[in-house]
Amino acid sequence: MTNTGPQRVVRRFYAAALASLAVIAFAGCPSLATVNEFATAGQQTTAAFPSIGKDFPASCLRAESYDQELQFDTAHGTYKIADIPPADLAARDTSAACADIAHNDSAVLAANDVLGAYLKALARLSDNKLVNYDSSLDTLAKRIETAAKLTDSVKAASGLASWLGDALTRGYRQNKLKSVIVQNDSAVQLVTAGLRRYAADYDTLLAIETGRLDRLYRGALSLDHGRNAPAAVLLLTDYRAKLDAIATKREAADAYRSALTKIAAGHKQLSRATKLTSKEVESTLASYANGLAPLIQKMRKTF
Amino acid sequence: MIPPKKQSGAPANTATPTATSRVMQAGPPNGTNTAPDGTLNQLMAGELNALSTQVSDYLLANLSSTSLTATDKAALDGLQSKLYHWATALVAVDIASTGADLQGAQACLQAATKELTTVANDLTSVTKIINIASGVIQLAQAVVTHNVNSIGTSIQSIYQAIAAKPQAAGAAATAGTGTTGGATPAATTSGNQSRH
Numbered sequence: 131m132t133n134t135g136p137q138r139v140v141r142r143f144y145a146a147a148l149a150s151l152a153v154i155a156f157a158g159c160p161s162l163a164t165v166n167e168f169a170t171a172g173q174q175t176t177a178a179f180p181s182i183g184k185d186f187p188a189s190c191l192r193a194e195s196y197d198q199e200l201q202f203d204t205a206h207g208t209y210k211i212a213d214i215p216p217a218d219l220a221a222r223d224t225s226a227a228c229a230d231i232a233h234n235d236s237a238v239l240a241a242n243d244v245l246g247a248y249l250k251a252l253a254r255l256s257d258n259k260l261v262n263y264d265s266s267l268d269t270l271a272k273r274i275e276t277a278a279k280l281t282d283s284v285k286a287a288s289g290l291a292s293w294l295g296d297a298l299t300r301g302y303r304q305n306k307l308k309s310v311i312v313q314n315d316s317a318v319q320l321v322t323a324g325l326r327r328y329a330a331d332y333d334t335l336l337a338i339e340t341g342r343l344d345r346l347y348r349g350a351l352s353l354d355h356g357r358n359a360p361a362a363v364l365l366l367t368d369y370r371a372k373l374d375a376i377a378t379k380r381e382a383a384d385a386y387r388s389a390l391t392k393i394a395a396g397h398k399q400l401s402r403a404t405k406l407t408s409k410e411v412e413s414t415l416a417s418y419a420n421g422l423a424p425l426i427q428k429m430r431k432t433f
Numbered sequence: 434m435i436p437p438k439k440q441s442g443a444p445a446n447t448a449t450p451t452a453t454s455r456v457m458q459a460g461p462p463n464g465t466n467t468a469p470d471g472t473l474n475q476l477m478a479g480e481l482n483a484l485s486t487q488v489s490d491y492l493l494a495n496l497s498s499t500s501l502t503a504t505d506k507a508a509l510d511g512l513q514s515k516l517y518h519w520a521t522a523l524v525a526v527d528i529a530s531t532g533a534d535l536q537g538a539q540a541c542l543q544a545a546t547k548e549l550t551t552v553a554n555d556l557t558s559v560t561k562i563i564n565i566a567s568g569v570i571q572l573a574q575a576v577v578t579h580n581v582n583s584i585g586t587s588i589q590s591i592y593q594a595i596a597a598k599p600q601a602a603g604a605a606a607t608a609g610t611g612t613t614g615g616a617t618p619a620a621t622t623s624g625n626q627s628r629h
Binding site for chain 2 (some may be wrong): 186190193197202205206208209226227228230231236238265327328330331334335337338341342344345347348352407416
């Protein structure tokens with residue numbers, strides 16, 4: 131059987147139509163691998179934060195105990211090591227400021243967790259999966275609601291939590307991804323800014339702890355007057371180890387702040403992009419995601 | 434012998450106009466203003482912590498000095514401790530304004546301010562010490578009244594007082610140098626405490 135001229139034309143037409151359909155079908159299911167990679171890395175960043183958050187009040191209490199361990203002896207005009215049993219020292223660790231820091235930790239940690247839940251939802255949507263129900267979201271929303279005064283960052287986190295609840299109910303899918311990002315960008319910017327500020331507070335707390343450590347060890351060394359060299363060496367070794375531990379924590383807090391900056395910038399980039407799959411977006415997002423990896427590693431290694 | 438200090442802040446016995454200008458640029462301590470490198474509360478806390486270490490360093494360097502009485506040495510130790518408490522209270526306020534309960538943290542800061550002025554008021558023997566105390570009291574007042582310019586100049590005057598050479602109180606009065614801002618600790622404290 132030979133093809134006639136008109137038959138060939140019809141076959142060519144069908145072939146072209148099939149090819150076009152294939153292209154359309156492929157374009158309708160774009161690869162959002164870089165969005166997924168970015169959102170996953172962002173979620174991992176927030177997951178590493180609670181261990182840092184727990185050290186906020188702990189740092190305050192350590193500084194407090196260092197301050198109490200060295201007292202000034204007015205009778206002899208010099209320092210003395212306080213003779214306080216550890217149990218008594220623990221009981222004294224109820225400084226109002228430290229208690230206040232511990233009290234306010236909860237709302238900020240909840241804001242961090244909401245950001246994590248949102249990024250997890252983005253990762254699932256970009257992977258063309260349904261946003262599924264996460265029972266911890268109810269608890270998170272309650273944790274935020276219990277805050278006496280909602281500041282801008284916590285309010286924004288509360289807004290993100292409401293959106294997540296809505297997304298779960300409506301069964302959001304990938305085709306909603308772009309509108310989801312645009313809708314939530316201002317909240318993401320506010321939450322990340324608040325968390326960055328919070329991490330800066332941790333850095334200040336660690337600087338304060340360093341100051342207390344300096345006073346304790348230098349004051350203790352001044353008591354020795356170089357008479358007991360081995361004891362002084364042990365004291366210095368301990369002092370240096372503690373200073374190093376604080377320096378490592380400050381680096382991890384700095385890594386968290388940098389990671390938050392990358393998350394905010396990446397999200398902003400996505401919200402402004404006309405096409406999430408454009409080469410430019412993919413390349414920028416990939417660089418953010420790659421940049422997050424070592425920061426997450428640093429945070430995990432320290433805490 | 435001593436490991437290098439890793440905290441930010443002023444180097445020993447030098448005035449720090451740059452650190453102070455950062456504080457002055459940051460805006461009023463209302464918990465919402467942000468400067469490029471931190472909020473006013475954060476910057477203030479950093480400065481107070483550095484001040485606390487400076488006072489501590491000064492005391493350590495003068496432990497065997499006879500120009501300071503044992504009472505003054507004890508008061509200086511108390512002062513550095515209160516400066517540190519004040520710094521911590523400011524961090525607590527900052528965290529509260531990110532998180533939730535600002536009122537509790539502010540009450541805590543006011544209590545720390547009150548304690549600080551009381552301790553500063555106990556420093557009496559040497560002009561240098563009186564100047565440090567006077568600067569601290571002015572600083573406490575400036576923070577309570579949210580006077581940003583005054584916060585900057587008070588911090589600067591404290592650093593300058595720490596860097597200055599010790600002088601007997603009587604000699605300074607005769608020479609007409611007086612105390613920083615021309616007020617004795619006792620005179621400023623009474624006005625400040627009435628705010629609490």
